[in-house]
Amino acid sequence: MMIGITSYGAYIPIWRIKRDAIQRGGAGEKSVANFDEDSLTMAVSAALNSLAGLDRGSIDGLLFASTTFPYKEKQNASLVAAAADLRKDILTMDVANTLRGGTGAVRLATDLIKAGSVKNILVAASDCRLGAPGSNFEHLCSDGAGALVIGSSDVAVEIESTYSTYNQMIDIWRADEDKFIRSWDERFIQSEGYVDAVQNTASVLMKGQNLEAKDFTKAVIYAPDQRRMEEVAAKMGFDVKRQVQNSLISVIGNTGTASPLILLIAALEDSKPGDRILWVSYGDGCDAGILRVTQGIERLKGRKGLKTFLASKEYVKDYVTYLEWKGILKRERGPGKPLQEVSLTALWRDWEEVIRFYGSRCRSCGTIQYPPQRVCTQCHERDRFEKIRLSDQRGKLFTFSLDYISDPLDVPVVLSVVDFDCGGRAVLTMTDHQGEVKIGMGVEMSFRKLFFNDGIHNYFWKCAPSRTS
Amino acid sequence: MHERICLGGIMQGLKDKVAIIGMGCTKFGELWDKSQSDLIIDATQEALEDAGIEMKDVQAAWLGTALGGLLGMRLARALKTEYIPVTHVENLCTTATDAMRQACYAVAAGAFDIALVCGFEKLKDSKYLIAGGMEAPDSTKIEPIIPPATGYALAANRYFHQYGLTPEEGKETLARIAVKNHHNGSLNPKAHFQKEITIEQAVKAPMIAYPLGVFDCCGVSDGAAAAVITNANLAKKFRDDYVLVKSIQLVTGAYQRPLQNTGDFVHFEESVFASKRAYQEAGIADPRKEIDLAMVHDCFTITELIIYEDLGFSIRGRAKEDVKAGTFELNGELPVNTDGGLKCFGHPFGASGLRMMYEVYKQLQGKAGPRQVKNANTGLTHNLAGTPRDSSVCGIAILGRRE
Numbered sequence: 001m002m003i004g005i006t007s008y009g010a011y012i013p014i015w016r017i018k019r020d021a022i023q024r025g026g027a028g029e030k031s032v033a034n035f036d037e038d039s040l041t042m043a044v045s046a047a048l049n050s051l052a053g054l055d056r057g058s059i060d061g062l063l064f065a066s067t068t069f070p071y072k073e074k075q076n077a078s079l080v081a082a083a084a085d086l087r088k089d090i091l092t093m094d095v096a097n098t099l100r101g102g103t104g105a106v107r108l109a110t111d112l113i114k115a116g117s118v119k120n121i122l123v124a125a126s127d128c129r130l131g132a133p134g135s136n137f138e139h140l141c142s143d144g145a146g147a148l149v150i151g152s153s154d155v156a157v158e159i160e161s162t163y164s165t166y167n168q169m170i171d172i173w174r175a176d177e178d179k180f181i182r183s184w185d186e187r188f189i190q191s192e193g194y195v196d197a198v199q200n201t202a203s204v205l206m207k208g209q210n211l212e213a214k215d216f217t218k219a220v221i222y223a224p225d226q227r228r229m230e231e232v233a234a235k236m237g238f239d240v241k242r243q244v245q246n247s248l249i250s251v252i253g254n255t256g257t258a259s260p261l262i263l264l265i266a267a268l269e270d271s272k273p274g275d276r277i278l279w280v281s282y283g284d285g286c287d288a289g290i291l292r293v294t295q296g297i298e299r300l301k302g303r304k305g306l307k308t309f310l311a312s313k314e315y316v317k318d319y320v321t322y323l324e325w326k327g328i329l330k331r332e333r334g335p336g337k338p339l340q341e342v343s344l345t346a347l348w349r350d351w352e353e354v355i356r357f358y359g360s361r362c363r364s365c366g367t368i369q370y371p372p373q374r375v376c377t378q379c380h381e382r383d384r385f386e387k388i389r390l391s392d393q394r395g396k397l398f399t400f401s402l403d404y405i406s407d408p409l410d411v412p413v414v415l416s417v418v419d420f421d422c423g424g425r426a427v428l429t430m431t432d433h434q435g436e437v438k439i440g441m442g443v444e445m446s447f448r449k450l451f452f453n454d455g456i457h458n459y460f461w462k463c464a465p466s467r468t469s
Numbered sequence: 470m471h472e473r474i475c476l477g478g479i480m481q482g483l484k485d486k487v488a489i490i491g492m493g494c495t496k497f498g499e500l501w502d503k504s505q506s507d508l509i510i511d512a513t514q515e516a517l518e519d520a521g522i523e524m525k526d527v528q529a530a531w532l533g534t535a536l537g538g539l540l541g542m543r544l545a546r547a548l549k550t551e552y553i554p555v556t557h558v559e560n561l562c563t564t565a566t567d568a569m570r571q572a573c574y575a576v577a578a579g580a581f582d583i584a585l586v587c588g589f590e591k592l593k594d595s596k597y598l599i600a601g602g603m604e605a606p607d608s609t610k611i612e613p614i615i616p617p618a619t620g621y622a623l624a625a626n627r628y629f630h631q632y633g634l635t636p637e638e639g640k641e642t643l644a645r646i647a648v649k650n651h652h653n654g655s656l657n658p659k660a661h662f663q664k665e666i667t668i669e670q671a672v673k674a675p676m677i678a679y680p681l682g683v684f685d686c687c688g689v690s691d692g693a694a695a696a697v698i699t700n701a702n703l704a705k706k707f708r709d710d711y712v713l714v715k716s717i718q719l720v721t722g723a724y725q726r727p728l729q730n731t732g733d734f735v736h737f738e739e740s741v742f743a744s745k746r747a748y749q750e751a752g753i754a755d756p757r758k759e760i761d762l763a764m765v766h767d768c769f770t771i772t773e774l775i776i777y778e779d780l781g782f783s784i785r786g787r788a789k790e791d792v793k794a795g796t797f798e799l800n801g802e803l804p805v806n807t808d809g810g811l812k813c814f815g816h817p818f819g820a821s822g823l824r825m826m827y828e829v830y831k832q833l834q835g836k837a838g839p840r841q842v843k844n845a846n847t848g849l850t851h852n853l854a855g856t857p858r859d860s861s862v863c864g865i866a867i868l869g870r871r872e
Contacts, residue, residue: 340610347609354609369728377728399630399734401622402679406615412679415619415858419730427727427858429613439630450611460611 003113004155004291006120007300009049010265011042011145012252012309014432014467017316019139026139030253032316033128033143035325035409036431036448039066040076041459042258043126044083044447046145048392049304050122051084054149060118061091063109065101065125065257067174069094070449070457079459080124082355083447085389091118099222099283101125101257102146107162107287109150120151127256130326132180140225141181142253146261156296157268157277159289163205166285167197179328194224194282195232201286202236202278209290213237217275217293220267222260222282223247251310257283262306264291269305273297304468312467314434324409331408339453352387357445357461359424360385368424388422390445391461395420397441400430418443418463431462442466482750486577488704488711489696489868491520494827497692497814498661499593505537506547508589508693512820513548516585516695520707524548527697528581530555533568533588534819544587561854562766563719564588565822566864569696570717576698589693590817615678618686618769620856622678625771627734629680632786640680642789643770644671647684647812649798650767654809656799656839661690662813685770690815694823696830704871710834715847715867716750718743722860735786739863740779740853748781751867753847756781757803760867761845762832764825766853767810776851777805799840807832807840818854822864825850833870846870 013033019026033042043064051059062084064077077092095101095108102125109121126145131137150159171189174181183189198221206212213219219238223229226247233244245267247254255262260281267277275293280286316322323329333339352358353371360372365379368388375382395418402412414430414437430437431448443463450458493515495508503511509532517524532544532555541557544550558568565588572584629639648668654660666684674682704711720743726732744756753759765780767773774792777783782803783791791797797805808814808828811821829848831837837845847869854862 340608340614342610343608350609354611367729373728377723377725399623399627401619401626401681402676403615403619403622404676404678406613406619413613413615413619415613415615415623415678417623417727417734417858423730425727425730425732427612439626450613458610460609 001114001152002155002158003110003150003152004159005148005157006151006154006296007050007054007149007156008265008268008305009046009052009147010262010306010309011045011049012306013037013042013143014312014314015316016313017319017322021319022138022322028250030139030142031144031255032322032325034432036450036462037128037143038070038449038457039068039126039128039145040070040079040457041447041449042128042143042145043080043124043147046126046147047080047084047122047124050147050149052303056085057087059086059090059120059122059149061109061112061121062086063093063095063105063121063123065095065105065123066127067097067099067101067257068128069096079355082351083391083459085356085391086122099257099259100281100285100287102261103279103281103287103289104164106148106150106159107164107289110159110162113150113152120149123148123150125258125261127258129256130180133323133328135180137181140249140254142255144252144255144258144262146258146265148261154296154299155294156300158292158294160292161205161209162287162289163201163208164285164287165197165201167193169193190224190228194228195235197286198232198280198282199235202280202288205288205290206278211290213243215276216243216278217271218245218267219243219278219280220245220260220263221280222263223249224254224282225249265306268293268297268300269307271297308468333408339451341454342456342458344456354460356389357391358387359390361388368420368422370424370426390420390424390426391447392445393420393422394442394444394466395463397437397439397443398425399439400437402437416443416463428461428463430464432464434465483573483577483717484715484750484752485713486701487573487698487714488701489698489714489826489830490704490707490711491516491518491522491697492695492827492830493519494659494694494824495692496659497690497817497824500691501593503691505543505589505591508591508691509544509547509587512589512693512695513585513587516697520697522583522697522707524550526583527553527585528583529553529572529575530585530587531558531568531572532556533558533564533586533823534590535559535561535564536592537590537819560719560864561862562768562816562818563822563852563854563862563864564819565694565824566717566850566852566866567719569823569826569866570719570864572698573714573717576700579700582703583697583699585695585697586823587693587695588819588823590819591691592689592817593691617856618681619678620858621769621771622681624734624775624857625680628771628775631733631735634789636680640672641668642792643685643774644668645792646767646770646773647671650806650810650812653799653807653840654813657809657813660809660813661688661815662809681769681771687768687811688815690817692814692817692820692824694820694827696823696826711871712830712833713869713871715869716747717864717866718747718750720746720863722855722862724860726857727859734857736775737779737853737861737863739861740776740851743863743865744780747865747867753867759847760803760849761847762804762807762829762842763849763851764806764808764810764828765851767806767812768816768853772853773805773810776853780851799842804842807837807842822850822852822866826866826868829868833868
């Protein structure tokens with residue numbers, strides 16, 4: 001049985017900050033999640049991109065890996081699964097606390113499929129790690145998500161073999177009460193941690209398969225920084241210029257747990273059938289895999305991969321805005337109303353409306369209505385509706401207003417009346433708006449956090465200007 | 470859509486069945502030293518004195534407040550009524566008009582000879598700029614917490630787009646409405662804001678919700694107003710210049726605008742229905758000619774612009790021409806918001822409809838001082854609750870001089 005990647009999807013927030021804006025002299029830039037994004041919302045975006053064109057009913061599991069889950073108790077994967085409109089009778093699991101979580105989840109998915117208990121599993125990895133202001137991590141750590149669908153039919157990238165090791169050293173860590181990640185002496189942790197583990201683990205795997213560096217088209221190796229990664233690749237015999245996937249640190253930064261998936265997707269976008277790829281992650285040890293690209297890769301070409309997200313970018317206004325978005329600097333809410341209490345009973349009752357973003361379509365007259373109704377607004381027929389998912393619908397802006405006073409984090413709040421191309425309408429907030437907001441502009445839906453209050457992340461959908469034309 | 474009203478059938482209108490024999494209105498504004506009870510007592514006292522009666526003559530009372538908390542008992546406790554029925558009415562921004570409507574029905578039905586209607590709102594006891602407290606406890610809070618200006622800006626942007634107004638042209642048209650209402654308010658000692666403004670000031674004012682700036686928005690004020698009503702047959706026992714209720718209509722939307730792609734955001738169907746029914750009930754064929762003055766719900770300047778069209782004062786899409794021609798100014802063809810409107814009075818929800826009726830009542834009696842409109846025989850009041858992003862409730866009253 002051939003098991004491997006059957007689909008992929010990435011998500012990089014539209015926002016970037018130049019390292020020079022963080023501290024003078026810094027080079028390159030990194031991706032920044034908007035104030036209404038977190039690892040969970042980005043995972044939803046990546047998952048939805050990986051599911052494009054797939055039958056969502058065929059997904060039997062969702063593994064969500066991150067070191068920055070919004071909830072410490074309350075499974076984050078279940079919310080991602082709900083927002084991605086996956087079946088309710090599937091395996092969901094959070095894979096926490098290590099940058100190796102994404103690759104570990106892929107190995108787990110592969111073995112579960114091999115065991116025969118599931119057919120297709122979606123693995124999402126997402127992170128928004130924080131470096132303390134002034135630290136090197138502040139320059140490096142960035143935000144993004146990657147998703148892979150693992151299955152045994154229509155395989156685009158076969159997972160030929162895997163091998164894992166762990167190390168117990170404390171090199172990079174964050175305790176439960178810490179906001180920022182910490183590290184020990186740089187030279188020590190790189191040479192005795194990263195370089196050692198990557199080299200030894202990958203070598204054992206390659207040797208076991210009787211493969212040498214020259215047998216690989218590309219090596220995709222997690223990089224704490226570009227130079228260290230090149231150093232370890234060279235030690236293993238790879239031609240750094242020709243064979244090694246760039247770390248993307250100069251353009252998006254280090255996306256943590258998402259990084260190995262994002263880098264693999266970057267490599268797959270340029271791959272062709274027959275390519276052999278070495279895939280290595282690092283974090284408290286090392287997961288290594290040997291992948292083989294099949295004819296199936298052609299089917300995935302042209303989808304919304306990483307390149308779309310690298311190309312579409314805007315710059316955060318300034319460093320202060322960045323600090324506000326990250327919650328490091330908090331502004332007074334001002335004269336607007338205080339945050340409201342979410343009724344969890346109502347949220348439970350309305351979860352398909354709120355999380356799955358279902359509207360209703362009248363079976364009598366066809367009118368699509370959001371939020372879902374019991375009595376049709378058009379023909380007044382009662383309880384004759386079918387559900388319609390609006391999260392993957394595009395729409396056009398019918399009218400809008402720009403509110404300059406309601407939310408100090410979001411100036412202006414763009415209240416939007418969106419007419420869906422499929423019919424129906426919703427009143428939503430627009431996020432990631434840049435440039436002129438105009439009646440008639442195209443928008444797509446994006447899962448976002450409206451606010452955080454009483455320990456509850458209140459997620460809902462917003463509209464956003466289309467990132468693909 | 471079916472027009473279900475059938476005057477002349479079983480249903481009978483209110484026309485000429487009920488008379489207003491006394492009215493009161495407090496000064497509106499930031500009344501830091503006034504409590505809810507003070508507002509109820511002050512407005513009611515003026516109305517009772519105006520009617521020449523005492524509290525003990527009142528047989529039933531209706532209290533309108535949207536955010537003042539539950540309990541009609543607030544009125545009883547403040548005024549020390551002696552075991553009469555008191556009903557609390559809440560209907561968003563149309564609260565006062567609806568309280569009046571219900572009292573009128575009770576009097577017209579012959580249940581009571583004399584009834585009191587009092588509406589108040591004490592908004593400035595809250596520190597927030599945005600009125601609050603209307604959210605249902607069962608909400609998932611997925612709707613953004615935004616002030617009404619943000620909702621009405623949806624209509625403004627669409628209106629400019631649909632009728633091809635440039636942003637400059639649109640802003641100037643709206644500014645003229647603000648300038649007009651501020652002029653009228655400058656002549657009214659009961660208004661919260663009594664200063665004239667210029668078009669330039671209005672256009673350049675800080676932005677609240679584009680395209681609406683500070684001067685496109687009404688203020689936040691405290692205030693109360695009250696009316697004493699009786700059966701029209703009894704009215705002349707109290708005074709000669711009583712004012713007759715010609716019609717009161719209320720229309721509630723059912724979320725059609727945000728649910729249906731045909732919702733155009735440039736008109737309020739609720740206002741159209743309510744005005745049609747009110748004109749029918751009052752026997753008005755040509756509102757622009759037959760109505761002598763109107764107090765309309767200018768919570769925002771764009772609202773007043775759209776109301777001109779919804780009430781049939783202006784041709785659809787062409788209200789700006791009437792604005793420019795001065796049609797609705799104090800000396801114009803059909804003066805609108807002669808007292809300064811919500812623009813100068815703010816909008817204490819429970820009071821606004823009665824505050825409007827107070828102005829019409831005084832105008833019809835010829836007691837409006839420097840704001841007096843010549844030959845004022847028929848006046849209209851109009852309230853619009855909700856915002857374009859959800860649904861509206863429209864309350865319209867038409868009052869007339871006795872024959």
